Amino acid sequence: MSSVLVCWVVATVANADTKNAIPVKVGAYEYGVVYFFENDKPSGFTPELIADLNAIQSKYFFELVETSSRRRYNDLAMGGFDLILMESPDWDWRDQDVLFSDPIVVEYDLFIARKDDVPGPGWFDDITRHEILCVLGFHYKFASFNANPEYLQDHFGVLFHYDEQQLFDHLLDGEGDVGIVSAGFLARAYAKNPELSQRVFIGPSPDFSYELVAVLSKQSAISLAEFNDLIRIVKREGNIAQEWRDMHGNLPTG
Numbered sequence: 002m003s004s005v006l007v008c009w010v011v012a013t014v015a016n017a018d019t020k021n022a023i024p025v026k027v028g029a030y031e032y033g034v035v036y037f038f039e040n041d042k043p044s045g046f047t048p049e050l051i052a053d054l055n056a057i058q059s060k061y062f063f064e065l066v067e068t069s070s071r072r073r074y075n076d077l078a079m080g081g082f083d084l085i086l087m088e089s090p091d092w093d094w095r096d097q098d099v100l101f102s103d104p105i106v107v108e109y110d111l112f113i114a115r116k117d118d119v120p121g122p123g124w125f126d127d128i129t130r131h132e133i134l135c136v137l138g139f140h141y142k143f144a145s146f147n148a149n150p151e152y153l154q155d156h157f158g159v160l161f162h163y164d165e166q167q168l169f170d171h172l173l174d175g176e177g178d179v180g181i182v183s184a185g186f187l188a189r190a191y192a193k194n195p196e197l198s199q200r201v202f203i204g205p206s207p208d209f210s211y212e213l214v215a216v217l218s219k220q221s222a223i224s225l226a227e228f229n230d231l232i233r234i235v236k237r238e239g240n241i242a243q244e245w246r247d248m249h250g251n252l253p254t255g
Contacts, residue, residue, distance in 0.1 A: 070138030
């Protein structure tokens with residue numbers, strides 16, 4: 002059999018498997034190395050994990066659905082997707098009628114400031130003394146995970162940005178005093194431009210370290226038990242832990 006025919010047969014079988022598989026819609030929004038765009042193409046840990054989940058079985062076909070940090074709760078509740086990957090239960094999910102998967106990886110949110118403005122680590126002892134830059138819709142431990150914009154502005158005078166990249170750029174341009182970004186985002190920024198590490202002072206303690214899980218709707222096409230089984234298989238047979246570490250460089254991953 003020619004190589005061309007073999008490839009056609011394999012592709013035909015794969016397409017047939019996909020058509021017969023149960024679709025599982027997976028929500029994702031721009032956040033750290035979890036989901037981002039590289040050269041206008043979706044990239045990050047979530048697309049890689051979706052590919053891994055599809056590679057180890059044929060019963061389900063996982064497909065990515067974009068949402069936003071503020072819209073994700075309603076989108077899940079209204080059936081826009083079956084589950085959303087890489088969330089912390091503390092991010093306003095505990096009061097929702099949802100299910101949490103087993104932990105997948107650990108992430109850190111870091112305090113950062115312009116290096117020239119920081120006399121030493123003690124500068125971060127009480128960040129509420131400083132003007133803080135945050136991402137709209139994100140949750141922070143210093144604010145007891147209250148993501149309400151009015152609350153954050155009234156109590157802490159927070160300045161908001163659409164995403165971590167915008168926050169980072171404005172901080173370096175002189176806006177505010179301190180920003181909060183995920184370790185994954187900062188590692189990716191350093192990888193693209195190593196000189197940035199000479200301009201940034203990272204606080205000695207993170208705002209928060211947290212386990213990232215999947216949040217499933219109770220109407221999800223895949224059960225919690227089945228999803229957890231697949232995650233265990235991917236962890237055992239794949240290299241998602243190493244992929245996560247690689248995306249973080251020398252910054253913390255748990």
